[in-house]
Amino acid sequence: MSLAVYASDPSKTRGRKYPESAAPTRTEYQRDRDRIVHSTAFRRLVYKTQVFLNHEGDLFRTRLTHSLEVAQLGRSIARTLCLNEDMVEAIALAHDLGHTPFGHAGQDALNECMQAAGGFEHNLQSLRVVDVLEQRYPAFNGLNLCFETRAGILKHCSRANALLLEAQEHRYVDSGGGVAARFLTRTQPSLEAQLCNLADAIAYNAHDMDDGVRSGLLTVDQLSEVPVFKRFHQQVLASHPHLAKASEARRLLYEVIRCMLSAQVYDVIETTKNRLLTAQPRSSEEVGALPPLVAFSEAMSREAGEMKSFLFAKLYRHTNVVNQMTLAKQVIRDLFAAYTGSPQEMLKKEGDTLVAEEGRDAAHVGNGDPRAVADYIAGMTDRFALKEHERMTGQKLFSA
Structure with missing residues (x-):
């Protein structure tokens, strides 16, 4: 299918933070989609709450099935409008990667805990996941996605956070600004986004x-x-x-x-x-x-x-939903307090060495840095958060 003139053309991408040679059989946005699908954060979505907690039933939507449904709807519409289906799919599959366990209740609780350290917002965290937290490649942190995919993942952003992000987007200063520039200039994202x-x-x-x-x-x-x-x-x-x-x-x-x-x-x-x-x-x-x-x-x-x-x-x-989410918020608050007070609990032993989840810097995690704690909690599935909460507090708040 040929793309419309207003669609996002992968041959005209503004590139990746770390330049890479083109793939021989895939476009740049297909490559982004594949990296997202193979990421750890994507797999975790299967056990993250949409509305109903994971243990409440096998047939309720999760963040994973929601993301797949968004991708299906997006691709169907994109095909008719001659937009870039691969880019739509990549954005759709990645848009909730930064969501906490327990849905919006988890985000609200973690944001409260993080007020003194810049707050927490799941959409901004999705960008952080693909830019920093996924560690799969030898030459860089993150998935090194194309500029346009990253900009599409960033659905909303406060002015304060946009300024912070733009200060880090050195590669794009001379080409119209970074992924958060549109929140400062009040312009629109791509049609795919x-x-x-x-x-x-x-x-x-x-x-x-x-x-x-x-x-x-x-x-x-x-x-x-x-x-x-x-x-x-x-x-x-x-x-x-x-x-x-x-x-x-x-x-x-x-x-x-x-x-x-x-x-x-x-x-x-x-x-x-x-x-x-x-x-x-x-x-x-x-x-x-x-x-x-x-x-x-x-x-x-x-x-x-x-x-x-x-x-x-x-x-x-x-x-019923509010009662469940009230307990979920307590789990997040208790975990944040426990890990902040005992950051070594976020480390695991491999041989004779203490390492952080997904290879993150053990020194950064081990000093109880609030952002490292938020990263760790946000990356949890519902059931791992409940397991860790019971281990750390001795309490079992939900009956599975």
Whole structure:
């Protein structure tokens, strides 16, 4: 498939921090995707919470399955718009690499613990994972991804953090700034990054409806209070009346969600095509100076927002979820305090030598540096965090 003139062309990448020879059989963004898939942080996503804790059920989404769903949606839309599918996939698969165990509750707790040391934000941590924390190559830390992939991973960033990042982006000073420059100049990311941001939101709403009903915390009747769900629910029953049987409840829900997903995908494609036709960008570089181009229509944006608000009130703030996340926050706070006080607990013995996780500098970890503690905790899976918490405190807060 040929790329549109406004797509990200791998032959025109602004390069990697550490120059490398081109791969003989892969484009630069394909290479980025492959490095992400083979990373340790990516494998850990399978045991990291999306909404429901890992031990609560085998069929609930995890950070890994969420990332795969975002990648699938993103690639489908990118193909139709003639954007770079490989870059979309790379960004989608990497966007949650820095997420803590226990989802947003874990992030909130770790951010509280890190207030005196610059705070903690999972999206910024995702960039830190691919830039620094993965240690797989002999000549550099991180995965040494292309500039455009790194910029796409950085979905949002405060001005203070953007300034700190730009101070480290020496290689890109003379070519328009580093990966955080757009947060200072108020310009837009690539169309591929814009698409990943929207695919993330689409995936969230769809799979959280499914998981909410599967968990028993939401009912179809409750979901029908939301106009967009009610409309598709009625359409599906009109086309397939046999799904009204109680025995077909699961199939009915799947079909409603499938129809909603399809409608949202086609809405993004149509709206984006119209915006591109109006803006007429002649290159990927011109995209940055334009308003956001990958978007829902106003009507679909409103409906998606209504569903998001509903899920926030009825699912994410459900008493059962809040109670679980309250305990999860305690796990993070207790671990942070324990490792800060006894940093040697983050080291393991290999032969006669104490080494840090993933080969990180043992001296840096061993002095109790708060950022090193945050890196260690953020890299944990749910079940490893619970295991370590029980080992360090003697408490078992969750019954598996």
